[in-house]
Amino acid sequence: MAMTMTQKILAAHSGKDTVKKGELIMAQLDLVLGNDVTSPVAIKEFNKAGCNCVFDCNKIALVMDHFTPNKDIKSAEQVKTVREFADEKGITNFFDVGEMGVEHSLLPEKGLVVSGDLVIGADSHTCTYGALGAFSTGVGSTDMAAGMSYGRAWFKVPPAIKFNLINKLTGWASGKDVILHIIGKIGVDGALYKSMEFAGEGVSSLSMDERFTICNMAIEAGAKNGIFPVDEKTLEYVREHSNKQPRIFEADGDAEYDEVFDIDLSKIKPTVAFPHLPSNTRTFDDIGEVKINQVVIGSCTNGRFSDFEIAAKILRGKKVDKRVRTLIIPSTQKIYLDILDAGFIKDFINAGCIVSTPTCGPCLGGHMGILAKDERCVSTTNRNFIGRMGHPESEVYLASPAVAAASALTGRILQPSELI
Helix, strand or coil: CCCCHHHHHHHHHHHCCCCCCCEEEECCEEEEEEEECHHHHHHHHHHCCCCCCCCCCCCEEECCCCCCCCCCCCHHHHHHHHHHHHHHHHHHHHHCCCCEHHHHHHHHCCCCCCCCEEECCCHHHHHHHHCCEEEEECCCCHHHHHHHCCCCCECCCCCEEEEEEECCCCCCCCHHHHHHHHHHHCCCCCCCCCCECCCCHHHHHCCCHHHHHHHHHHHCCCCCCEEECCHHHHHHHHHHHHCCCCCCCCCCCCCCCCCCEEEEHHHHHCCECCCCCCCEEEEEECCCCEEECEEEEEEHHHHCCHHHHHHHHHHHHCCCCCCCCCEEECCCCHHHHHHHHHHHHHHHHHHCCCCCCCCCCHHHHCCCCCCCCCCEEECHHHHHHHCCECCCCCEEHHHCCHHHHHHHHCCCCCCCHHHC
16 A cells, blocks of 8 residues: 555554554654643643653653743743653753753754654644654643653544655745745645645755754644655764664655645745734735834744854844844754854844844743734744734734844845845
8 A cells, every 4th residue: 555754654653564544543652752831731641640650761852942041930830840850750851951952953953853753742843853754743741741651642644745846946045935835825724634745856955954944834734744755965964963773764656645736946935924824925026015123033943053144144244223123042052052153143243133042932922032012023933823922913924034134134024135
């Protein structure tokens, strides 16, 4: 029976030769993830169920990233709960202040996820790791608790949509523009509980950072997961970051897809998602004059080295508009050091930006950049729902690091080609 890439990974982890869409399976987990918001709930359920130990202290990752450093008493108590649990259960992959990073950048960097893995995380953007050719998906805290205890989880095998990528990106277009274009095309429920599988000769032209960005936002189209084929770029990344052995699964040539879309990368333009949905996308042919108050460059979507390299190229030697608060948030400590060594932090500070410790902070309206009433923010994050970054009458515009940096300089949403 022909299977998609995702179906092959699920079959292998459930001890089956084949699985089909809609089938309920019990699968073995390679990693269970939680953060400082979701882990306390999972720990409560873990204890409530009478569980005494975790299935494998090396296959659980607890990352304190949403409100870290702790912004108030409640967040401090949440992290304390997780810290004590990690110590009691001997969790080896516990990441707190000084070691932490935004979870979906940190785990691949630490080599905790490799090709062929099956990962669940109590965070919806766990689908990021599909860039490595892994099956990864977000779950609720109760499922996380069961996963920590038993190392298994129930899944309904998803159907799939194939995105056939052709040609190469040009100009200032990036992976962020690709996924915004796709979400704008199919809608926020266009891939509901389906696997978004990327294929085609255009895949090889995309960097790993771009693939992480694309898979990160698969959930914004309602997808169960996003996944890329494993190629030499993937394997090079895995070799550089992990001692784990990758497993390569390939979709069968006659695998069944609910839909197939051809995406010509050469025609992708810089794209912005207007409030209040990631699918409300426009290119600069149809944007007009939109004044802004804040720019955020960072997050699990666009907080990697190449993102800051692009932003620094645009901001270097210039000054951001005094009316625009510009926040630079590297997504891990290593990335922080790398952009420091590259001189980017000096570029950012000289341009009038601030540079933060790794945190999810402003992405979810947690801290480090809350919006007031009627304020507008251009952000490289992944969601722009009502009140996402603060006041319910504020607005978030999703864009690439290039567009965000150009907009910071001018105080209005701008494409970089108008500056450079």
